[in-house]
Amino acid sequence: EGKLNEARMDKLVTLHPVQPRDKVRFGQLEVEFIHVTHSIPDTNAVAVHSPVGTIVDTADFKFDPTPVMGKPTDEQSLRRLGERGVLALFSDTVRVETAGSTPSERVVLETMDATIKEARGMVIIATFASNISRIHMALAAAQKYGRKVAVAGRSMEQNARVAVDLGYLDPPEGLLLPLDEVLKLPKDKRVLVITGSQGEAAAALARIAAAEHPKIRVGKGDVALLSATPIPGNEETVTRTIDNLFRRGAHVVYSALDRGVHVSGHAGRDELRKMLDLLHPRYAVPIHGEFRHMVLYRDLCAEAGIPGERVLLPEIGGVLEFGPDSAAQRGRVPAGNILVDRLGDRAGGHVQLRTRDHLADDGVVVVTIVVDRESGALIAGPDLIARGLRPELQNGALNEAEADLRRQLERRSNGQPQYGHLVQRTKETVGKALYRRSKSRPLILPVVTEM
Structure with a gap:
């Protein structure tokens, strides 16, 4: 609904x-x-x-x-x-x-309980946004050990809200709190359930691992539990996310260390x-x-x-x-994938689908970036090449967008570059800069090379 x-x-x-x-x-x-x-x-x-x-x-x-x-x-x-x-x-x-036979979900509950019991800092649990049972487990374990729970990630927040409304989640008063309230508590009183168990670029875990989440930071003593196994094709993004969490000082519990973090x-x-x-x-x-x-x-x-x-x-x-x-x-019968370009404010939920004609009207911008494979440091670029832009974007707008993007890239923390996150950040930064000048939304195609 x-x-x-x-x-x-x-x-x-x-x-x-x-x-x-x-x-x-x-x-x-x-x-x-x-x-x-x-x-x-x-x-x-x-x-x-x-x-x-x-x-x-x-x-x-x-x-x-x-x-x-x-x-x-x-x-x-x-x-x-x-x-x-x-x-x-x-x-x-x-x-x-x-x-x-596939193991019972009870196996994951036991693993989550032990992880939260032993943790001395903040506990972050990453799972699929649709997996309401994992939120239920986190609430049960957090209550047992005197912690409070918050969910982070747009889809996770929406699903948790629906689950509470429908009665699938029925936490005691004061156990499930808004993220801002939980982040005011001492770290050893926090449990965060977030999206990003597959290393998705825009999800909360990838942003936390890259030290670019606007609110959440991890450090020594914190524990991240990835309550999922990598879907084939996602192994590299998941591995980089885990590496970067370790770089931040967090301890990471994942399927290669403990099979009990997830069951199918x-x-x-x-x-x-x-x-x-x-x-x-x-x-x-x-x-x-x-x-x-x-x-x-x-x-x-x-x-x-x-x-x-x-x-x-x-x-x-x-x-x-x-x-x-x-x-x-x-x-x-005709079947298969349909490619759409989605625009709009994520928080407000407004959605538009652009047709090919609209894409042609707004133009295309190709952004090339070269980064260090190990440290994520910017080696070359960003360089912007545009075709078919509106006239008001021709005079200095690309230079402004390029400067904004360079500042963002140079400000990011050291650590292996998260390819998907770089692509997402590039689209957001360049898109916002060009929209400020013309209220148009060119198609932005980032090309990221690692050396």
Whole structure:
């Protein structure tokens, strides 16, 4: 609902809250909701009852016997569906390569409890903004050891606010406080839950690691716990963030040191097999995974008695057609990524999407920077090259923007450069400088070279 309001699309849809085991009818289709455990509370699998049979989409799931929030997966409802007959199962497959079952969220709670108990300074916990259960754990551990909690990061603050409004988080009075109030307390009384566990450039953790967060500084005695494992492709940004936190004097607890900092919200191989055994589908469709995951899931289906010809491997945009005793792939529909350029004040939530015509009207600025790979010191640049700018930006505006950016780069603390953060800072600084002169927003393309 908050995202719809932010995008000014709330008037275009009508929201209908549902509860587990609720059923909703759409013409000839009836949709049933089944509670499953995941890192996001109240996740539901969906069973679509149609004239030709029942199709079940597991959503992201695992079988967590001791969840920190909510109840375990509703195996009774799943078993009932299997007894009545399931035409097709659309299943999460991202951890099919992992033998056994995914550990319980309770493992993370124990790690977080021990970390906060032993810490002598401020504790920072970085996690996904959607992971409300980690905020819940931080609140429980902080209360136990006499600390106060604040959340930092726009998406984290918004999600925490919604979770409190909906009753998923119910902290005692005075435990969850605004960031400014918690930062007034002694360090050994603070727990901060922030975004940036994947080293995202604009997130709070990367800014803290680069000593460029406007409010939060870390030093000796402080502890940063990264309650996530790096998503493939993010390893370098996460590693640099960890290195820079150590440079600030903080102690960092991360997955390579303690596997208990994070457990996945996705089912392991044994749990995927368990879902197959509960539902006994005639057809299986592996989704939410790479192609190798889908192929390995097909092998798992063979072990469960579902032959390979009854396992469909979909592609993005592929159309699947089911009959009472048949399933086939029928062509494709347009699908894929859409590139948009988002503008607006983040705090106010105002959003605009620029078309290609508007981009052409405002022009393009290419910013080149060369920095030292080890220290992050500026070696050359910044140099700005522009095409298609408005006339009012031609006389000295680029020089002003260049000077502003140089001051920002020279003022930053030593430490390995965070590539994403440099790109983000470059866009913000140059964009603001040019907007002051003309109220236009050229497309800014930073090119950062490390030597």
